[in-house]
Amino acid sequence: MxxxxxxxxxxxxxxxxxxxxxxxxxxxxxxxxxxxxxxxxxxxxxxxxxxxxxxxxxxxxxxxRGAFDPQVMVDWKNKEFKGTEYYDVLNSTFKIPTWYGIEVKAGFEQNQGQFLNAENTVPDDGLYSAGVSVPIGQGLFINQRxxxxxxxxxxxxxxxxxxxxxxxxxxxxxxxxxxxxxxxxxxxxxxxxxxxxxxxxxxxxxxxxxxxxxxxxxxxxxxxxxxxxxxxxxxxxxxxxxxxxxxxxxxxxxxxxxxxxxxxxxxxxxxxxxxxxxxxxxxxxxxxxxxxxxxxxxxxxxxxxxLEVDRQLKAEMLKPQLDLEYNFINERVGQFENFNTNDYKAGLFFKLPLFLRKERGNLKLAKxxxxxxxxxxxxxxxxxxxxxxxxxxxxxxxxxxxxxxxxxxxxxxxxxxxxxxxxxxxxxxxxxxxxxxxxxxxxxxxxxxxxxxxxxxxxxxxxxxxxxxxxx
CATH class of the missing domain: 1.20.1600.10 (Outer membrane efflux proteins (OEP))
Known part of the structure; x- marks a missing residue:
């Protein structure tokens, strides 16, 4: 030394x-x-x-803070066998998480192939979408992030x-x-x-x-x-x-x-x-x-x-999970003259444990x-x-x-x-x-x-x- x-x-x-x-x-x-x-x-x-x-x-x-970073996701799948294109599926998404559990999304799909699943059928030039995902119940005012x-x-x-x-x-x-x-x-x-x-x-x-x-x-x-x-x-x-x-x-x-x-x-x-x-x-x-x-x-x-933040989070877990998602879809991005409100994708997810014993126990411990x-x-x-x-x-x-x-x-x-x-x-x-x-x-x-x-x-x-x- x-x-x-x-x-x-x-x-x-x-x-x-x-x-x-x-x-x-x-x-x-x-x-x-x-x-x-x-x-x-x-x-x-x-x-x-x-x-x-x-x-x-x-x-x-x-x-x-990284949990609130915008995300770009690309999912591409392709299958060819003996000269036949079974499918070519491209699904890209841009997502922006916000403070109150709401997520703003934009996406693009372009799919083709002889054996393409019917639900993946989109126009030849692809399909654009924009929308939001909103937690109506659990996670609206406080969530893990x-x-x-x-x-x-x-x-x-x-x-x-x-x-x-x-x-x-x-x-x-x-x-x-x-x-x-x-x-x-x-x-x-x-x-x-x-x-x-x-x-x-x-x-x-x-x-x-x-x-x-x-x-x-x-x-x-x-x-x-x-x-x-x-x-x-x-x-x-x-x-x-x-x-x-x-x-x-x-x-x-x-x-x-x-x-x-x-x-x-x-x-x-x-x-x-x-x-x-x-x-x-x-x-x-x-x-x-x-x-x-x-x-x-x-x-x-x-x-x-x-500890008070943790208590609030545990109290939030007593609420049922009810997530709504709604996306407008259009063949051309930016062409609002052809925009039709009847063209959309929507979804709903609901979850509620019947007795809530785990959630009530966690809340009691937090208090x-x-x-x-x-x-x-x-x-x-x-x-x-x-x-x-x-x-x-x-x-x-x-x-x-x-x-x-x-x-x-x-x-x-x-x-x-x-x-x-x-x-x-x-x-x-x-x-x-x-x-x-x-x-x-x-x-x-x-x-x-x-x-x-x-x-x-x-x-x-x-x-x-x-x-x-x-x-x-």
Whole structure:
């Protein structure tokens, strides 16, 4: 598989070695959420599959319209045996199907031969005909070809709604992967900072111990702290690598080439409101949200429309089949002065099952399916309303929790600075500094976790607004 490293600054590509040779440019390689989603929508295979679904529906619509195409039919039969022409029969027809089951026909017959059936006898120059075939009973207002065309048109709209659901689900998953990558980066930065602090403190304590100002045992405790911080950093780096690879699953380029995210690419800095303009999840936009515009509600509406067409067709089957056909005939096409209304061909076809058990059973099943679909629509509408309200309450709660944790982090940072100042005067110990630092790290991690829940709750709200599919 061909792999590329993706470096983003106006979107350009570079190898890993060249990126390593340019450490000063690392901070410039920022992949923003908007750029990332643009790549997903443009090149991801699932996004292309959504377009194929629409194309397939358009092909089905074209196919169903074929039932209304004009038709030319030619039927020619000839038999000769031992120099005798038994018959030469030519019957050609031009037929135009119309919407309400009526068919307009025009034809030409020319038959000859010694053993020609008497009913096929026509003038030497042939016989022209023009007329209509009309279903008086079953099939006048709806028939199979009308139902197929209506359902194909509905299916086109349904495919668009399903395509939107598929694409939006892809975008929801992509945003989740981006958030995991962003939060893993934050954890790495957090532990990298505390590793640096622990190493500086260890160097200072070691120098003080060597000069005899503090007990040597303090260097052992300070060294253990350094190792613990490095262990936490390594665990965070592993989490970052996994999140980076997970994010790479959503990065593709032209010709279905998968991309791999370069280790030096970093996410943009996010705040509590960063996702709102991208996902449309601020509460002002929610006030203008129309439930009927939700892709899933649209899809259920289109499903009901399709079932309703099928119900109408099944109801039509209860009528008796009564088809009338009438054709004027003339020896010369276009010579209306010799036209005689008494020259015609006519026919009638009647059919009616006596008990209609099959037809009544099909209609009953069709009605049940329509009722089931309507109940499903009502249930999903109520569920969506409740999920939207639950998501709003969740976001408000996480906002309040985040504000509280930010205040706690500030207070713990003040306590740590005060403890370090006391230690510099010889009034504290490495144990107390480590205790304060552990409390600060724990509160910072909790702050990051709540921030993660806040952002992901907005993605969940976005998912409810456009998909209503549960995300892991």
């Amino acid at each position: 061909i792999r590329f490293y993706l470096l983003v600054l106006g979107v350009f590509f570079s190898g890993l070695s060249s990126a390593q040779n340019q450490p000063a440019a690392v901070e410039e390689n920022v992949l923003s959420l908007n750029e990332f989603l643009a790549y997903v929508k443009e090149y991801h295979p699932v996004a292309k599959l959504a377009n194929f679904e629409i194309s397939s529906a358009q092909a089905e619509l074209l196919k169903s 009308m139902a197929d065309l209506r359902q194909a048109k509905i299916m086109q709209d349904l495919s668009q709604a399903q395509s939107d659901i598929r694409l939006n689900h892809l975008l929801s998953s992509a945003v989740m992967a981006y958030l995991d990558w962003y939060l893993a980066n934050r954890e790495v930065k957090l532990f990298d900072d505390f590793v640096g602090r622990a190493e500086v403190r260890f160097d200072g304590i070691k120098k003080s111990a060597l000069s005899g100002n503090i007990p040597t045992i303090d260097t052992l405790e300070a060294g253990i702290i350094v190792q613990n911080r490095k262990l936490s950093l390594e665990q965070s780096n592993l989490k970052l690598i996994k999140s980076r690879l997970q994010l790479s699953n959503f990065l593709w380029f032209e010709d279905n080439i998968p991309l791999e995210l370069d280790p030096f690419v970093i996410p943009e800095e996010l705040s509590e409101g960063s996702l709102d303009p991208v996902l449309g999840t601020n509460f002002l936009q929610l006030e203008n949200f129309v439930l009927e515009d939700h892709p899933k509600i649209k899809a259920l509406d289109y499903k009901i429309d399709r 049940i399916k329509v009722n089931e679909a309507r109940l499903d629509l009502d249930y999903e509408s109520l569920q969506l309303q409740n999920k939207i309200q639950a998501s709003r309450n969740e976001i408000l709660s996480y906002n309040r929790q985040l504000s509280t944790f930010q205040s706690i982090v500030t207070d713990y940072a003040s306590l740590l600075r005060a403890e370090e100042r006391k230690f510099s005067f010889g009034e504290s110990s490495v144990f107390l500094i480590n205790s304060r630092e552990v409390s600060l790290i724990d509160s910072r991690l909790k702050e990051i976790k709540v921030f993660e829940k806040l952002l992901k709750s907005k993605v969940e709200l976005f998912n409810v607004l456009i998909n209503d599919i549960s995300l892991d």
